[in-house]
Amino acid sequence: MSEEASFESLMRAGAGRRGTERLRAGETIEVTVLQVAGEWVFVDAGTPSDGRIGRAELEENGKVRVAVGDRLRATVVDPRPDGPLLAVSLGRGGAPVDGALDLALTSGTPVEGEVTRAVKGGLEVSVAGTRGFCPASQVDIGHVPNLEVYVGQRLEFRVLEIKEGGRNVILSRRALLEDRRREAAEKARERLAVGEDVEGVVQSVGKHGAIVDLDGVEGFIHISELAPHRVERVEDVVSPGERVRARILTVEDSPRGGLRVRLSMRVLAAAVAEAAPGASEEVLSATVVRATANGVLVQTPRGQGLVPLRELGLPPGADHRRAYPAGKQLDVVLVRNAGGKLTFSATEVARVEERRHYRDFTSAGAASPKPSSALGSLGDVLREKLARR
Secondary structure, three states: OOHHHHHHHHHHHHHOOOOOOOOOOOOEEEEEEEEEEOOEEEEEOOOOOOEEEEHHHHEEOOEEOOOOOOEEEEEEEEOOOOOOEEEOOEOHHHOOOOOHHHHHHHHOOOEEEEEEEEEOOEEEEEEOOEEEEEEHHHOOOOOOOOHHHHOOOEEEEEEEEEEHHHOEEEEEOHHHHHHHHHHHHHHHHOOOOOOOEEEEEEEEEOOOEEEEEEOOEEEEEEHHHOOOOOOOOHHHOOOOOOEEEEEEEEEEEOOOOOEEEEEEHHHHHHHHHOOOOOOOOOEEEEEEEEEEOOEEEEEEOOEEEEEEHHHOOOOOOOOHHHHOOOOOEEEEEEEEEEOOEEEEEOOHHHHHHHHHHHHHHHHHHHHOOOOOOHHHHHHHHHHHHHHHO
């Protein structure tokens, strides 16, 4: 459907709803984007005339981040009869709003301000022509060791308190981030279901496991869920920036807001390996993922598993980490599949190939025609000699 057709259908759908809404300044409502034109984004606010939101409020890097049909939450700045003036973030884009701080306090609408300097205990912020203060505990969800990194940035805040006739304004960025995290969690809950396989990027690794970014939602893989075999160190299996696949074990609400998603690479590997037999005569091409204290972790078409030190075929005293660096190719054979825990062998490859060659030899001998008698065989030899003359 074209944007023009979408606009017309929205206008028709909205026409029957209009004319009954009476808005109040400071009220927060849900609106639908009808059109982007000039300096304004026109929306259906349930009023006889279209509502307006300043285009600058909805721009990111010079591009409008909404489209026709999108639904937004906006605050009524001025319920004027010729079309209410709305805002999604007061002061964003440099648009002045009379009584912006009082409006932000009563409605919960974010305000945008510029961080002018870091002071003892927090940040000093210029917002709506007023000097505001954001305590260090309210700058971010987690602890911020160095507040200087925010100086010069334009950020959004929630107004927590206005004192001394507007001369003392207390702000919070943390409250806004927590609300947005909860909203993102609700949307993520629809696509993150227990038992689903997901792909994400490792953000960080620690003593107890790895944190994985699942398109804006954090997932956690405990060290015991990283692989079918025992893992001594998390960094032996995954590293920051690496893309991994895992199975969702649980999805729970986090006490800090958002979702807490527990993942398992071990369970997924076991599921993939279930179709594979316990032992195999198949020679597999493997790639070294990394060396561990117990051997070499490899990736194969059958899944990821361990080649123990005794199965590498190295001479005594040899350094397996130097002999098998990450990325090196080698041939292996699957020798054991214990509940999805795969064990491979490099030394077994030679024996498998010997058995294969012997079978090929015996099969070829069985397929050759047998001579009917010794005389016939001698006659064949004489004919060959005569043919060579």
